[in-house]
Amino acid sequence: MPSPEDLARSIAKQAPSSAQIADWIRAQIRGSRLVPGQRLVEVDIIRQTGGSRFKVREAFQRLAAEGLVEIEEFRGASVRSATSDEVRQLYQARALLEGLCARDFCRRASANDRARLAQLASEMEACVDSNAPEKFSGLNAEWHTLLMRGAGNQVIEDLVKRLNTPVHHLLFGTFYRGDRLKEAVEDHRIIMQAIEANDADAAELAMRRHVENGHRFLSELDRAMHID
Amino acid sequence: MPSPEDLARSIAKQAPSSAQIADWIRAQIRGSRLVPGQRLVEVDIIRQTGGSRFKVREAFQRLAAEGLVEIEEFRGASVRSATSDEVRQLYQARALLEGLCARDFCRRASANDRARLAQLASEMEACVDSNAPEKFSGLNAEWHTLLMRGAGNQVIEDLVKRLNTPVHHLLFGTFYRGDRLKEAVEDHRIIMQAIEANDADAAELAMRRHVENGHRFLSELDRAMHID
DNA sequence: ACTGATGATATTGTTGACAATTTTACAGGC
DNA sequence: GCCTGTAAAATTGTCAACAATATCATCAGT
Numbered sequence: 001m002p003s004p005e006d007l008a009r010s011i012a013k014q015a016p017s018s019a020q021i022a023d024w025i026r027a028q029i030r031g032s033r034l035v036p037g038q039r040l041v042e043v044d045i046i047r048q049t050g051g052s053r054f055k056v057r058e059a060f061q062r063l064a065a066e067g068l069v070e071i072e073e074f075r076g077a078s079v080r081s082a083t084s085d086e087v088r089q090l091y092q093a094r095a096l097l098e099g100l101c102a103r104d105f106c107r108r109a110s111a112n113d114r115a116r117l118a119q120l121a122s123e124m125e126a127c128v129d130s131n132a133p134e135k136f137s138g139l140n141a142e143w144h145t146l147l148m149r150g151a152g153n154q155v156i157e158d159l160v161k162r163l164n165t166p167v168h169h170l171l172f173g174t175f176y177r178g179d180r181l182k183e184a185v186e187d188h189r190i191i192m193q194a195i196e197a198n199d200a201d202a203a204e205l206a207m208r209r210h211v212e213n214g215h216r217f218l219s220e221l222d223r224a225m226h227i228d
Numbered sequence: 229m230p231s232p233e234d235l236a237r238s239i240a241k242q243a244p245s246s247a248q249i250a251d252w253i254r255a256q257i258r259g260s261r262l263v264p265g266q267r268l269v270e271v272d273i274i275r276q277t278g279g280s281r282f283k284v285r286e287a288f289q290r291l292a293a294e295g296l297v298e299i300e301e302f303r304g305a306s307v308r309s310a311t312s313d314e315v316r317q318l319y320q321a322r323a324l325l326e327g328l329c330a331r332d333f334c335r336r337a338s339a340n341d342r343a344r345l346a347q348l349a350s351e352m353e354a355c356v357d358s359n360a361p362e363k364f365s366g367l368n369a370e371w372h373t374l375l376m377r378g379a380g381n382q383v384i385e386d387l388v389k390r391l392n393t394p395v396h397h398l399l400f401g402t403f404y405r406g407d408r409l410k411e412a413v414e415d416h417r418i419i420m421q422a423i424e425a426n427d428a429d430a431a432e433l434a435m436r437r438h439v440e441n442g443h444r445f446l447s448e449l450d451r452a453m454h455i456d
Numbered sequence: 457a458c459t460g461a462t463g464a465t466a467t468t469g470t471t472g473a474c475a476a477t478t479t480t481a482c483a484g485g486c
Numbered sequence: 487g488c489c490t491g492t493a494a495a496a497t498t499g500t501c502a503a504c505a506a507t508a509t510c511a512t513c514a515g516t
Contacts (some may be wrong), residue, residue, distance in 0.1 A: 018289075042498070054470060057498095061246075061286050065293030067386075074477045074498055089383035096324040155317035158295075159387065269467070282500060285468095302468055302507045 014027035016051045018058035022048050025063060026165060029079060030085030040069060059151075068165050079108040082166040084222060089216035090163045095208040097156045097163075098144065102191060104151035113150035114195065117143065121188045128181045136181060143188070180217050187213060244279045246286035252277050253291060264309030296393050310394040312450060318391045319443035323436040325384045325391075326372065330412060330419060331437035334428040341378035342423065345371065349416045356409045364409060365426060367409070371411060375435075389443035409443050415441060 025045070028034040045056045059078040063069040069077045084193070105113075120143045127136040148157040182204070187210035194202035244252070253273070256262040273284045288305040291297040297305045310318070320343045333341075355364040376385040415438035422430035 018436040039497095041496090043496090053472095057286075058289050061289035061444050065290040075479095076498060086383060092328065092381075093384055093387065096328060097321060100320065100324060112468070153317050153320075155314060155391075156321055159321065163383075191326060267467095272465080280500070281502095303509095304468055 019184040021059035109150035112215040249287040323439040329379040337378035
């Protein structure tokens with residue numbers, strides 16, 4: 001028979017695992033509640049997540065291995081910031097890897113995945129008219145993930161996930177704004193056409209262009225911000 | 229004035245950091261002294277590295293984030309093994325990423341890096357005649373690293389390092405054997421020719437072929453081993 | 457000999473206290 | 487006002503002890 005304390009804890013909130021704490025920190029970074037350079041003080045994370053100090057430190061180690069945070073002796077963890085050159089390299093790699101996935105999607109994807117991909121694309125188109133950038137952002141992440149998964153490439157899916165995190169704080173909130181939505185929708189349309197025609201070469205090329213366009217837009221945004 | 233204990237410790241061996249322990253474990257895996265599936269018992273690692281339990285566990289977390297080891301509740305860390313399909317995906321990604329580096333090396337590398345790359349290639353050729361596969365292996369790693377560094381792409385350098393580790397135990401000792409050395413030297417020769425001619429397209433293509441050849445050889449070796 | 461239960465051992469998970477270091481606050485001199 | 491040194495506070499690093507769980511050896515029963 002469980003004690004009242006155990007019962008209360010299990011109902012209210014389980015003590016989070018290090019993976020859950022890491023997820024929480026990633027989410028904070030994505031939501032710009034933690035910005036690059038900011039220090040991650042252990043007690044603060046403990047208070048906000050309910051995790052033990054041990055688990056928090058484990059989470060820091062994992063995030064450090066992913067390159068998302070930096071750990072310095074006696075100074076703890078802080079959110080790492082990517083240089084513009086590093087961002088360029090990240091997008092270069094993404095363009096290649098996601099391009100390959102677009103190619104393989106043509107060869108290997110099931111009818112189900114194809115239909116779902118097309119549906120997501122049309123839902124994103126609707127976001128342009130209704131001007132819903134947050135919704136678009138979520139659908140877009142789903143679309144890219146489904147494409148990699150449909151291509152049957154778990155390794156690239158993991159890699160791209162990691163490549164994205166260091167610039168996530170730039171993407172959400174600021175990224176899908178202005179004409180970028182229309183541009184992205186047009187890019188997706190070209191990719192979907194190639195996939196429907198089963199033209200692997202065209203799909204790969206179009207996906208590369210799409211990622212490169214994303215980088216171009218991001219760096220223009222970055223330049224504009226630095227002028228302020 | 230340092231106490232005799234401090235002095236002895238600093239002369240003999242510093243307590244290793246978690247990064248050093250992680251490096252040690254990676255080296256053990258590369259040297260096949262730790263094989264996939266094998267459990268990494270904390271006290272054993274502590275005894276062999278001199279690190280504290282705390283540092284060892286930090287190292288496990290980092291290696292887990294890299295995908296090199298697996299951590300199970302109350303069962304600790306064990307060396308992860310890649311499926312043949314995962315290995316295929318790893319090499320696919322490597323072919324693309326290193327291909328890009330070969331391209332960029334043509335555009336961006338200094339005369340110094342070019343000369344050093346050529347020198348490493350010729351040293352590897354000598355290894356074929358003298359039949360020194362371990363030496364070849366080391367030079368080869370240097371060659372690939374220099375190519376990525378000369379291309380000015382730190383991000384890809386890190387990625388490829390990670391992509392390689394899960395199959396390192398297959399590579400060293402068994403990999404560079406028989407005709408593989410000659411094949412690899414021939415591949416390198418083609419790549420070097422393209423670089424010297426500053427033909428970026430040819431360099432990229434040749435590097436992709438080289439990595440794909442490596443995968444082909446590895447999977448044939450794997451098949452032969454399973455037949456035994 | 458084989459199977460399943462049972463206790464002993466080994467291994468990992470967690471916590472708290474304390475040490476080492478950095479950061480901050482503050483007083484004093486210029 | 488501004489710099490500088492010093493002590494207090496905050497923060498991280500480390501360790502040892504204990505709890506939870508898994509693994510292994512033993513043995514009874516068939």
